[in-house]
Every structure is written in structure tokens, then in C-alpha cells.
Amino acid sequence: MGGLAALVALAGAVWGVMQDPQAPKSNPCEQEVFYHAPMTDQEIYLEFSRAVFRIEGHKDGEPVVGTGYLIDTEQGYVLTALHVVRDDFNNRALVIRATTPGLPGAKLILEPVEKLEPPYDVALLKVRDPTLLINNHIRSFDIAFQRIQQSSHYFNIGYPRGKDTQNKQSVEVQGFYEGRNLPGTPQFNIPKGLLLDVKQAVDEGHSGSPLIDEDGVVMGTCIENLSYNEAIYTPMDKIQDLLDRVAVDGRARSVDRELRAIRDEQDARRDLFVQELEWRSGSPSNLELFKWASLMSQTPRDYESRAALFSCPVQPAFEQRRLHGAKNMQIVKRLSFGGDAGKNLLSASQRALEQGRTDLAATFSTSALDLFRESNNVAGVADAYRELGKTSYQMQRYQDSSKYFEQALQVHPGSPTSAETKVFLAAAYEGNGQKPLAEQYAKEALPELEKSNDAYGTALGLDTLGKVAASNGKYSIAKKDFQDALNLYAQAGNDYGIISTQDRLQRLQNERSAYFPNLVHAFTGKENSKVLNVLGVGLSVLVYGLILWAGASYAVDGVRFLRRKIQKAREKPVEQDNDHNTPANLGG
Secondary structure (H helix, E strand, O other): OOHHHHHHHHHHHOOHHHOOOOOOOOOHHHHOOOOOOOOOHHHHHHHHHHHEEEEEEEEOOEEEEEEEEEEEOOOOEEEEEHHHOHHHHHOOOOOEEEEOOOOOOOOEEEEEEEEEOOOOOEEEEEEOOOHHHHHOOOOOOEEOOOOOOOOOOEEEEEOHHHOOOOEEEEEEEEEEOOOOOOOOOHHHHOOOOOOEEEEOOOOOOOOOOEEEEOOOEEEEEEEEEEEOOEEEEEEHHHHHHHHOOOOOOHHHHHHHHHHHHOOOOOOOHHHHHHHHHOOOOOOOOHHHHHHHHHHHHHOHHHHHHHHHHHHHHHHHHHHHOOOOOOOOHHHHHHHHHOOOHHHHHHHHHHHHHHOOOHHHHHHHHHHHHHHHHHOOOHHHHHHHHHHHHHHHHHOOOHHHHHHHHHHHHHHOOOOOOHHHHHHHHHHHHHHHOOHHHHHHHHHHHHHHHHHOOOHHHHHHHHHHHHHHHHHOOOHHHHHHHHHHHHHHHHHHOOHHHHHHHHHHHHHHHHHHHOOOOOHHHHHHOOOOOHHHHHHHHHHHHHHHHHHHHHHHHHHHHHHHHHHHHHHHHHHOOOOEEOOOOEEOOOOO
16 A cells, blocks of 8 residues: 555544544544444343244253344344254254244244354354344344453343243353362363353353343353353354354445445545444444455455545444454454554554543554564564553553563563663552562663653653652652652643642642641641741640650559559558457458
């Protein structure tokens, strides 16, 4: 691609979501029109319960019941757990049947298409005749390829114990399954870190049911129950090889023809093309865009002359529809960001981070990392790790941040930016509570940063050392470090650094005076000054010393008094009863 086209692609790389928020928005890509609006629990159940099927398959020579869900209405593609239909793949004479509340009284016939063996255990099926689905407007689920967020809201619809009625519930994603079972149990062979661990009510029949997010998008497929309250899911990004067997349908080919027909960025058909990519009813689904990317990957050179259109709207549509984790996205990224794709992606990541778009910055940096790995670009890999570390640091994920910076140093220890990486690693360690390591790396990085006149890096190093000193009670050292950092942040024009360091200086002052109130200020009503502070602290120490001395004196006098009373009691003679010669007042 020529230099001009590369510049156009790079300009597109910093469109909309990374522009100045105050700038007027005239470009449709800047308005984030491709996002899907969140849905309520009730809306999800009403809209998609008809797309969840009760599957009647065969396993170990016996009929079994599970759950499946529709991902393509026009072609009739359905996903389920492989173990629900395992015999049906081995014996094509068997018949897979399905029912759904959307088609009362009807039984659909499904055919095996492709399977993924355990640990993923997912099967792709196809309705033999999807006419009923089309005529009754059964809406299929959309899919997405992205990292699952533990704090988000998720749902599940299934057929527990093979019942004819569905069970609808909110579920809690606990993260990736890390293995907590003993050898010999059915779950012992489940690999760690690949599958999702979900807290929910689960029973036989839930196998094959979908993990649905609040956009009505499926993120995974249920394949195993750990208990009646915990299930295992295969994430959607793990079954991309399975989805390769889905045929490229008419809408994917239609959107491809529309792209090829647009002559330039000013063509009136471009607006219609943007509308076609919006996430709404009638537009291509995420699965269809996934297949379209696969189609483009077959002849990438055919699209190089339309790189500007990939910068907007193709690449924004894929990103906002959460398809950035799809393997077929590489063709879209390369065309969007020009020939030097990895470098341009990192530039876009830095711009996104400046605008506070941390999720987008992470996406760009991850994409750059993949490209640099493919080309064995060691320096690029280190740069991508460093950008991921900065992004995680800004998100206050200090443990992830420190790991990324460590990887950057390990991959390319002689990098010209190693001092910058070390000072960021020091800051991440401090945020993580690893104070000694934070101090070590900050002190290692500072001489080189000062030598290169890196104001921001030096400020960050001093800021980190100030935090460590404050945590160790070395307030004078901390104050000096913070004041030096404040001056350097001002020199670098870093407003966030200025504000945060001023806040730390104020908190440091509060901590120092917490135990010694400024009595002089209380008596005079005047604002604090250095002289008044010194006098106040001195007077406070004197008053507290007098109080302690008086208290100690009273305590000593009290002890002496008690000792004298005890001594007198011991020396007093015992009275005798002359008549009975026994001690008086002791009874009979």
C-alpha cells in the first residue's frame, strides 16, 4: 500500500473514540453507532427463550436430553455440548430432535456438522429445514469474542433434568476454572485456565446451554457441572475452528459486495454501508461478520485500495461489536492501520490511553503484540508489553501491570526504553504493596532518566520513592521526593501527576500532624505557618509530657499508699478472746 494510503489508514486509526472529546462529531464512526444497547433481564428472556432448544440426542447407546441454542436463523445453525449428541456423530442413522417454546407442537430435525472434543466438548448442529424458524421470526443469539468480565451481569436458560419447561436464572462468572478437585473425580482432568467457572443452579439437561450477557450475546457454552451450584463453560473464542464450518451466507456476501462497490470515502453509498454494519435487526450478525472476515482473508490484496474504509467503518464496527478477539480480525487490523501495522497500533493505543479509553487501548496493544510476535520483532513485543503494562496501571490492576513490565524487560533487556520500563515497574510494585522491589527499581532507573532529561519518568520515580518513604514513616524524605516530583510533573505538563502529587503532599502533612494538634493555631485562630507549626508541635509535646508525668506521679503515690496500709495491717496484733482463748470474730 502506498505512502498516501498508509497515512490515510493511520489517520483513520485515531478516529472518533480517540479524538478530543470537545471536538465536534461529524463522522458516524465517532458516534459509536455500532454498540449494542444493553437489555433488561426480562427483555433477554422474552427475546431469546425461543432460541433455546431442548435437544434429544444419544450417548452411550441411550437417549439423553440437553440444551442447545440457535446462532443463525436463516441457515439453522445450533450449538450444544458434544456429549449430548456424541453417538449421533458416530452413527448418522440416529436422529437428533429439538423443541422450542417458539414452535409449540413442532419437532425440529437436526444434523451433525462438526465437533470439538474435550476439554472444549462443543458440537455444531444444523436444522434440516429452517423454514419454520424463518417464518416464525425466531431470533438467533449473537456471539462475541472477548475476555469475560467477572463483575458483569450474566444469564442462563436451560432444560434441567430434561424437563419440557425452561429454567431462567442470573448467574455469576467466578473467573477461569483453576482446578480444585481431587484425583479420581470426574472434574480432575479439566484443564486449568481455559474454561469458565460459573456459579449457578445446574443439573443434568443444562449441558449445551448458553452463557448470556446483558446485551443478549452468548459468551460460552455449558459443558460440565462441578456440583449442583457450579458449572463449567467453554468460552466462545475457544470454538472458532468449529465456527469455520459455518457457511458464508447471503448477508455476508452482500456486505462484501457493498464495500467493493464504494469508490471512495465521499461516495454516498458509504452512509448506507455504515448503516449496514450497525448492530441492529436486519444487519449482519456477529457470526456473519466473522465469516466475512474469513472471506476477506482469502484475497486480502483485493481490499488494499479501500484501506480508508477499513479505518472507518469496518474496523470500528468489528471492535465495538466485540469481535476483536476473533482470529480472522488480523486482515481487518492490517488494512486499518497500514503497512507498519504494529507500530501504528501502539500509537493508537497511546492516544486511546490519553483519552482514558483503557479498554480500547488494551485492544490495540494486544493486537500489536500479536503482530510483533508473528514477525518475531523482539523490540516490538517489548514495546507492546510496556503499553499493556501502562494500561493495566491506569486501570489500577497493579499485579497485571507488573507482570507486563517484567515481560518487557525479559524479552528485550537492552531496550533503549528499559529505564522507562523499570520506573513503571517500580510504580506497579508500589501499588502492589511490594515496597522493597519498588524502591530498588526506582533507584536503578532514576540516574538514566535524569541523564536523558526525561521529566515525566524522573517524576514517576521520585513519586514512587516518596510513597515508599511515607509508608516507612520517613516523612521528611517523602516530602522532598514529592516536592521534586511535583516540579517535574509541572515541567512535563502532566496535570494528573500534578494533582495526585499535591494530594499526596497534603495527606503527608495530615499524617505528620495527626498525633500533635497545632495548639497555637487553635489559640490564635491564625492559618498554619512553619513557625506556628513548630511551636504547636513543641507545645503539644510539652503538654502531653506534663500529663504523662503527673499521671505517673499519681500512680507512684498510690502504690506507696497501698504498701503502707498493707504494712500496718501486718504489724497490728491480733485481739484475743480471754474466755475461749481463740481469735475474736471468727465464729464457732
